[in-house]
Amino acid sequence: MNRALLTNAALIVVAAVESGLNEPRDPLTVGAAVLAVVALVFRQRWPVAVFLATLPALAIAGGLLATVFALYSVAVRHSDRMLLTGCAVLGTAGYLFPGMDLELPRADVLLVVIYAVMTAVAPIFFGRLVWAREHERELDAQAVLARERNQLAREMHDVVSHKVSLIAVQAGALSVSTADPDARAAAENVRKLSVDTLDELRHMVNLLRASGSAATELVPQPTLSDVDGLVANSGIEATLTGSAPAGIDSAFQRTIYRTIQEALTNVRKHAPGSTAHVEIAHGTHLTVTVTNTAPTRPTLALPSARHGLVGLRERAALLGGVITSGPTPDGGFRLQLRLPLAR
Structure with a gap:
C-alpha cells in the first residue's frame, strides 16, 4: 500500500x-x-x-x-x-x-495562552520545514539534470557536429571535383543531408542547454508544409500521395513529420537501392503509410538501437494513436501511423 x-x-x-x-x-x-x-x-x-x-x-x-x-x-x-x-x-x-477559568492566577492564564499559541504554531512550523526540504530536493534534482544536459550538449557539439561537418565538407569537395554525374549528384545529396543534420544538431544542443525553459523558443517545429521538402530531399527515390485534413493540431503535424522522417531514414539505412512511397489518408482516422520495396544493393551493417521506432510509438501513444510495422510479401517493409481525428 x-x-x-x-x-x-x-x-x-x-x-x-x-x-x-x-x-x-x-x-x-x-x-x-x-x-x-x-x-x-x-x-x-x-x-x-x-x-x-x-x-x-x-x-x-x-x-x-x-x-x-x-x-x-x-x-x-x-x-x-x-x-x-x-x-x-x-x-x-x-x-x-x-x-478559561477566570479564577486562575494570572501566571497560569498566561501559560495556557502560550500553550495554545504553541499548539497552533508548531504544526505550521514543521509543515513549512518539510515543504522547504522537498523544495530543496527538487532544486537539487533540477541542477543535476541541467548538468547532465550541458554535458550531453558539449559531447554532441564537440564530437557529433565535428564529424558531420567533415562529411559535409568532403562531400562538397567530391561534388565539384568528380566528372561522373551520378557521383556528383550523390555527393551533393550527402552534403545537403549533412548540412540539414548539422542544423538540427545545433537546435538540439540549444534545447539541451536551455534545460527545458518554457520561455525560450529555440526552433520552429516542423509542420505538414515541410513534408514535401522532406520527401524530395530524403536521398532516395520516394513519392508522396494524399494529404491530411486542414487545421489539424500542431502536435499531429509534428508526429506525422517525424514518422515520415524516421521511416525514410530507415529505408536509406537498411534498404539501399529501394524506392519508397508515402501515403497520407484520412477518414475517421488519419493514417500515414510508408512502404518501401526490397533492397537492390547489399545492406551495410549500421549501428541501431531502435530508439527511433520506440520514440515514434511514444509520440503516437500520446495522441491516442498506434504505430505498426513489418515486412511486406515482396521483401520490402511497411510502417504505418494511425491517429484518431476526433480531437
Whole structure:
C-alpha cells in the first residue's frame, strides 16, 4: 500500500482514539468529533477546508490532534503568510474557546495562552520545514539534470557536429571535383543531408542547454508544409500521395513529420537501392503509410538501437494513436501511423 495512505490512516486512527478518550456524550459533541476525524481523509486534497471542519471538535469536544494534523497539511500545501497566520489564530482561538477559568492566577492564564499559541504554531512550523526540504530536493534534482544536459550538449557539439561537418565538407569537395554525374549528384545529396543534420544538431544542443525553459523558443517545429521538402530531399527515390485534413493540431503535424522522417531514414539505412512511397489518408482516422520495396544493393551493417521506432510509438501513444510495422510479401517493409481525428 502507498506510504502516504498508510500514514494518513494512522493519523486518522490516532485522532479517533483521542476523540474517544475525550468521552463526548451529547449529540453535538459526538457529531463534531466524528466530522473532524472523517474530514482527515481529505486533508491532502483540501487541507484548508479540513482544518475548518476540525475547529468545532477542538472548541467543544477537545479534539486537539485532528486540528494539529490539518494545520500541518495546510502548511505543507500553502505558503501564503496571511492564510497561515489566520489558521494559527483560529487554531489558538479554538483551543481557548471553552473558556478559561477566570479564577486562575494570572501566571497560569498566561501559560495556557502560550500553550495554545504553541499548539497552533508548531504544526505550521514543521509543515513549512518539510515543504522547504522537498523544495530543496527538487532544486537539487533540477541542477543535476541541467548538468547532465550541458554535458550531453558539449559531447554532441564537440564530437557529433565535428564529424558531420567533415562529411559535409568532403562531400562538397567530391561534388565539384568528380566528372561522373551520378557521383556528383550523390555527393551533393550527402552534403545537403549533412548540412540539414548539422542544423538540427545545433537546435538540439540549444534545447539541451536551455534545460527545458518554457520561455525560450529555440526552433520552429516542423509542420505538414515541410513534408514535401522532406520527401524530395530524403536521398532516395520516394513519392508522396494524399494529404491530411486542414487545421489539424500542431502536435499531429509534428508526429506525422517525424514518422515520415524516421521511416525514410530507415529505408536509406537498411534498404539501399529501394524506392519508397508515402501515403497520407484520412477518414475517421488519419493514417500515414510508408512502404518501401526490397533492397537492390547489399545492406551495410549500421549501428541501431531502435530508439527511433520506440520514440515514434511514444509520440503516437500520446495522441491516442498506434504505430505498426513489418515486412511486406515482396521483401520490402511497411510502417504505418494511425491517429484518431476526433480531437
